[in-house]
Amino acid sequence: MSINFTVSPSFPAERTSDWYIFNTWLQRxxxxxxxxxxxxxxxxxxxxxxxxxxxxxYANPFDASLLVRERNFLAIAGPTGGDxxxxxxxxxxxxxxxxxxxxxxxxxxxxDPSVNTVGxxxxxxxxxxxxxxxxxxxxxxxxxxxxxxxxxxxxxxxPVDAFSALSNVIQRDLRxxxxxxxxxxxxxxxxxxxxxxxxxxxxxxxxxxxxxxxxSQMLAGLGSKVWRRIEQEDVELMIDIIxxxxx
Amino acid sequence: xxxxxxxxxVGEAREYVLQLFDGSRRRVYVTNNETAFPxxxxxxSRTDTEGVITLGNxxxxxxxxYLESELLGQPHSILRHPEMPAAAFxxxxxxxxxxxxxxxxxxxLRKDGGFYWVFATVVPNIRQGRVVGYTSVRREPxxxxxxxxxxxxxxxxxx
Numbered sequence: 250m251s252i253n254f255t256v257s258p259s260f261p262a263e264r265t266s267d268w269y270i271f272n273t274w275l276q277r278x279x280x281x282x283x284x285x286x287x288x289x290x291x292x293x294x295x296x297x298x299x300x301x302x303x304x305x306x307y308a309n310p311f312d313a314s315l316l317v318r319e320r321n322f323l324a325i326a327g328p329t330g331g332d333x334x335x336x337x338x339x340x341x342x343x344x345x346x347x348x349x350x351x352x353x354x355x356x357x358x359x360x361d362p363s364v365n366t367v368g369x370x371x372x373x374x375x376x377x378x379x380x381x382x383x384x385x386x387x388x389x390x391x392x393x394x395x396x397x398x399x400x401x402x403x404x405x406x407x408p409v410d411a412f413s414a415l416s417n418v419i420q421r422d423l424r425x426x427x428x429x430x431x432x433x434x435x436x437x438x439x440x441x442x443x444x445x446x447x448x449x450x451x452x453x454x455x456x457x458x459x460x461x462x463x464x465s466q467m468l469a470g471l472g473s474k475v476w477r478r479i480e481q482e483d484v485e486l487m488i489d490i491i492x493x494x495x496x
Numbered sequence: 497x498x499x500x501x502x503x504x505x506v507g508e509a510r511e512y513v514l515q516l517f518d519g520s521r522r523r524v525y526v527t528n529n530e531t532a533f534p535x536x537x538x539x540x541s542r543t544d545t546e547g548v549i550t551l552g553n554x555x556x557x558x559x560x561x562y563l564e565s566e567l568l569g570q571p572h573s574i575l576r577h578p579e580m581p582a583a584a585f586x587x588x589x590x591x592x593x594x595x596x597x598x599x600x601x602x603x604x605l606r607k608d609g610g611f612y613w614v615f616a617t618v619v620p621n622i623r624q625g626r627v628v629g630y631t632s633v634r635r636e637p638x639x640x641x642x643x644x645x646x647x648x649x650x651x652x653x654x655x
Contacts, residue, residue: 347535432553
């Protein structure tokens with residue numbers, strides 16, 4: 250039996266090869282054939298989930314909620330710390346704070362549900378809701394940065410990791426208006442029903458990965474230092490919190 | 497939950513006696529000092545089904561002015577500000593006890609007598625079909641929405 254593994258497409262493109270390296274390691278550690286499929290967008294990945302083509306996933310918090318509550322997936326591990334995002338503008342724009350932003354705001358963002366939900370919450374202090382914003386969707390985070398730099402958009406949404414991965418030359422012309430510090434929602438490593446019987450074994454592998462030099466390097470390549478065990482109540486609480494963010 | 501200690505208060509304060517939902521009373525002191533909501537953060541806390549605090553994140557602790565140890569085990573009404581109409585909390589409890597989410601603008605009372613405004617959403621924690629507690633998530637409101645809520649609550653208090 251081959252296991253289908255995927256990763257929420259919210260990681261910087263530079264990490265693609267690191268996920269393949271991780272997948273190779275995991276296959277060997279579990280003595281299990283694992284096929285890694287990286288989807289280009291959230292829509293394609295959601296279709297694969299709906300079609301039952303995913304057995305194991307490193308999921309963003311919103312997809313994790315759906316998978317746990319509706320598809321009987323178990324969250325077994327995740328990084329320490331939370332998923333954070335930034336709202337940024339170009340340095341030649343007059344905005345210094347989120348509260349400087351006004352109705353008619355042009356927003357560039359991808360279809361990352363986690364980043365977009367948190368971003369819209371962080372726009373609320375400016376009294377801006379969806380009806381006050383012109384959303385300009387793009388495929389990738391580099392396109393978000395480009396749209397802001399070319400004055401096609403006033404602000405952009407991006408995960409902190411992706412923003413940090415932009416070159417210094419690009420970052421120099423961008424100004425961060427706010428960085429989320431939620432700490433309470435995070436990616437999770439989830440397994441579907443086909444792997445429930447091996448949940449403890451996989452969790453043990455993932456949460457001890459940092460104990461070897463090779464494992465530490467692998468985690469660093471994926472943007473983490475340590476993965477911790479996630480208990481069912483941890484993820485239930487996260488789902489409760491997420492449900493409040495969509496109000 | 498005991499009365500507020502006048503020694504905790506920073507600045508000139510007004511004294512009120514709160515009539516709490518469980519029938520108890522609490523003497524509180526309030527000032528006009530507002531603490532700004534920290535940009536980019538969420539305030540998160542959990543209670544049991546009786547409204548007793550079981551967990552709070554660092555922002556919850558920081559904004560309240562209390563130590564974490566002073567909050568855990570206390571009723572959530574430790575943050576109740578006298579300028580919040582009782583009807584708002586009645587509506588909150590009636591809503592969440594039936595398994596639904598409640599949200600609204602809330603003025604919270606700090607240990608030092610000051611206050612902070614939040615947009616709060618309270619969600620029942622449903623496990624195996626049973627409500628086992630409540631999670632409250634507060635985020636930064638716009639000043640326009642706060643001004644509207646202040647006017648509404650003033651009219652509800654009839655002052």
